Amino acid sequence: GAGVSxxxxxxxxxxxxxxxxxxxxxxxxxxxxxxxxxxxxxLEFLIYFQGNSAPDKSGLPSDRFSAERTGGSVSxxxxxxxxxxxxAVYLCASSSLTSGGWASAFFGQGTRLTVV
Amino acid sequence: KQEVTQIPAALSVPEGENLVxxxxxxxxxxxxxxxxxxxxxxxxxxxxLIQSSQREQTSGRLNASLDKSSGRSTxxxxxxxxxxxxxxxxxxxxxxxxxxxxxxxxxxxxVNP
Numbered sequence: 001g002a003g004v005s006x007x008x009x010x011x012x013x014x015x016x017x018x019x020x021x022x023x024x025x026x027x028x029x030x031x032x033x034x035x036x037x038x039x040x041x042x043l044e045f046l047i048y049f050q051g052n053s054a055p056d057k058s059g060l061p062s063d064r065f066s067a068e069r070t071g072g073s074v075s076x077x078x079x080x081x082x083x084x085x086x087x088a089v090y091l092c093a094s095s096s097l098t099s100g101g102w103a104s105a106f107f108g109q110g111t112r113l114t115v116v
Numbered sequence: 117k118q119e120v121t122q123i124p125a126a127l128s129v130p131e132g133e134n135l136v137x138x139x140x141x142x143x144x145x146x147x148x149x150x151x152x153x154x155x156x157x158x159x160x161x162x163x164x165l166i167q168s169s170q171r172e173q174t175s176g177r178l179n180a181s182l183d184k185s186s187g188r189s190t191x192x193x194x195x196x197x198x199x200x201x202x203x204x205x206x207x208x209x210x211x212x213x214x215x216x217x218x219x220x221x222x223x224x225x226x227v228n229p
Contacts, residue, residue: 033217042221043205056216091159093217101167102147102209105217107160 004108025094033093122220137191139206152205
């Protein structure tokens, strides 16, 4: 597709269940970011993938959170044993490195996660 | 650790006014700076990207400036319209080997007809 695609767009889950959120970046983009946005808050950095380098996981809030990026393309963010405080919009972005340097980051529409 | 601050947190203006949104960052060793717009319940839309070597970028009624040495950027919106109402977010991409994007908390703009 032409843009960053995230699925599902909405997810309601019971406390204690595991969830997987998917991000399809723009084709050819080597950088992929995950952010979390709680109601009325700014964007909280979670994790950053760049090419074949080790990901920057410094923003993951706990060991219940993990993310993978397979084949340098699709990424999955997994939250285990979900808690109510995990309720938020999870946003994915991708970006490319061109001959002119890093280009703009483009965001998906997000996945709204509600833990009940 | 990079920190990005946006002032004001909220702004309400009558239609037609020119306005300025401010963004400051603590570590001036940035690669570039990007301004985004976020409508309620939506993702982020990129508005302008300024590379660290540039001083400003313009798109239509929007003009973004960058003073890297002082750690500041401004977004100028000319002749504001009700359709400009949204949250405006500033993000810096760090330099060096870590190109992480760090966001401010945004400015909520309301343009009244």
